[in-house]
Amino acid sequence: MNELRLRAVRDPDAPPVEKESEPEVKADGETASDSENRAEAAPLVTSADDTPEVLNRALSNLSSRWKNWWVRGILTLAMIAFFFIIIYLGPMVLMMIVMCVQIKCFQEIITIGYNVYHSYELPWFRTLSWYFLLCVNYFFYGETVTDYFFTLVQREEPLRILSKYHRFISFTLYLIGFCMFVLSLVKKHYRLQFYMFGWTHVTLLIVVTQSHLVIHNLFEGMIWFIVPISCVICNDIMAYMFGFFFGRTPLIKKIVRMYPFQIHSIALSTFASLIGPFGGFFASGFKRAFKIKDFANTIPGHGGIMDRFDCQYLMATFVNVYIASFIRGPNPSKLIQQFMTLRPEQQLHIFSTLKSHLIDKGMLTDATED
């Protein structure tokens, strides 16, 4: 049983995601499909048309197929414009936007879990999910802030203490949540509660960790944020277009001057086009598995936030790994800080190894000691 959304009629939709307009009535291999009817009762049918009145009126004379096409198109342009605006506003605002997107995605996925498992009345579940979200975010933001704003953190006394014992504090906060979970186990609901615990953690793993990788990328330089994200968006749109038309583009054959970053961007785009879509397939499979059309109905014509960001997550992790492996070295001032905390013999050992290394490389000769 599927929700038939008002916009289900469209056909030429972007890649593979939207092919499932036929209701998927068959059970997923579990014989209890009838209970699925119960499971997907009212709460999942959020067929309220969210399209703003303005648009509705403007497009009222078109047939519903084209109306939908236009709604989708307009919202696409709106999102892209919004994207440009926040880029203009700067990294801090971007960071906040990423955070908001992350929270919304988390909420969307958790809501699906609720609906699938009728978990509304499970004691503590909602509180605990949000609490875990808070803990994990605290942990990651603390690490990020400590890494990148090192000098600022060292200056302020309370910040310094928080950063020195950061892991311990984060772990303690998490433990509190864990113990609360154990204490909240209720006799007849064990399995549900464990499912939801697992669901929450996998969601945290997917959504929260990767959004923090996005922020790390952002701190490397906005270009490491903008180019990958736009690649994925572009791939989305282009793959759709190419499914519509057939095009041929002549290759350019001449010597070109390029920024080295452009070479890297080829790698990024390749990943965005070849592997990125697997994130989309994963999300499609998930939606089919739980018999939903979209993660939520936040954006008219598009579905939920998670629908728009499903391919982005893999991309973010890839870019982060790429930077760590091929671009960025370790941070020299941080290394010096770490060095200072070592014991004298260790410091001496490192110093002499470094010295012989530099002499080997010819950067240093015995005579140039100043």
Added chain:
Amino acid sequence: MLELRHRGVSPGPGGAVAPPPPEGVAAGGDHEAESTSDKETDIDDRYGDLDSRTDSDIPEIPPSSDRTPEILKKALSGLSSRWKNWWIRGILTLTMISLFFLIIYMGSFMLMLLVLGIQVKCFHEIITIGYRVYRSYELPWFRTLSWYFLLCVNYFFYGETVADYFATFVQREEQLQFLIRYHRFISFALYLAGFCMFVLSLVKKHYRLQFYMFAWTHVTLLITVTQSHLVIQNLFEGMIWFLVPISSVICNDITAYLFGFFFGRTPLIKLSPKKTWEGFIGGFFSTVVFGFIAAYVLSKYQYFVCPVEYRSDVNSFVTECEPSELFQLQSYSLPPFLKAVLRRERVSLYPFQIHSIALSTFASLIGPFGGFFASGFKRAFKIKDFANTIPGHGGIMDRFDCQYLMATFVHVYITSFIRGPNPSKVLQQLLVLQPEQQLNIYKTLKMHLIEKGILQPTLKV
């Protein structure tokens, strides 16, 4: 629906009656059956798609073969089955402890292998439960993918560990250099391959099951694999950081059980009806004392106290060092109330003993929550034990459920309060920098060392 296991337990409805305490319940294990859920269907079963089936849909685990070795059976044939079980459990306990000592004797490297073996077995046990719950045997690729992900995550973690700790060893080999430098990228690529295989393996009628199993695998990896690597990192810090926490948890298990057996009266938590407050508190005090003493005994020996290092001159791994000040006797003045009791002004302790109090406290107060979590899990999926590997005790996971939280705690404790950064890692990162950056750092370091008097300005080191 209960699985009735035959573990040399009394005949009849194996779990329907809460078995008497000596029936081999060490405080860590939780083997009482759900006596009340025979007749009623769990509300759990009416929720969700999978759970809306009645209990009979959960495949009945056939009574597992009794794995007690023949020898033991013959030796104990004369006793009543209740005592027989007690003896089996006791003998296996002693066997496990002896095995533990043996491996400690053989060294850090063997311990690392042991931890790896335990991790793989725990992973296997939990995944098998998932199979049964979801009847996933026929899902395409599922088993292969689970083991593949296990391999990937282990590769990632071992690579990081090896690179960190054995930098000198690794520097020498060219191929290893390449693997280390691009380690993250390689690990990520391997993981991605598994992820794409999963997506490609999605089969029309089995989507939900496949997603469940994917999530199940990942949560299991998160719990077992990451924490076992924290254990290994603790181990590399010095064997004492491995031994004291683990023995604290074991001691807490045993002493809480003993105290509960002799003095137990007030139930502790509904989840495990056989745990009592008396056991909990008695176990707490005994464990702290035990930890304190064990710390004292072990701090004397370099074998336990020193981090593992690779020495290129002797081409082997050694545990020799100048013990850090944690492991050197210090004199402390006693607070007034202790002064009166012990009639002494000062006492000589290893600072590590103070830390061991913190570790034992955690092991006794928070560690059991790991056990409760595992009990809840077993009740949720209606199993008596994780597996039947150890006669009288259940599966490996049954014995290690409390250890996991402990491992993470010790690791966090060490990184927060004890250890500075790892010198080989610092060196590793230094060597990766650009030459000009290295030169700058060299000059800064030299100035610093001369200031501190560690380096003599005129001496060519």
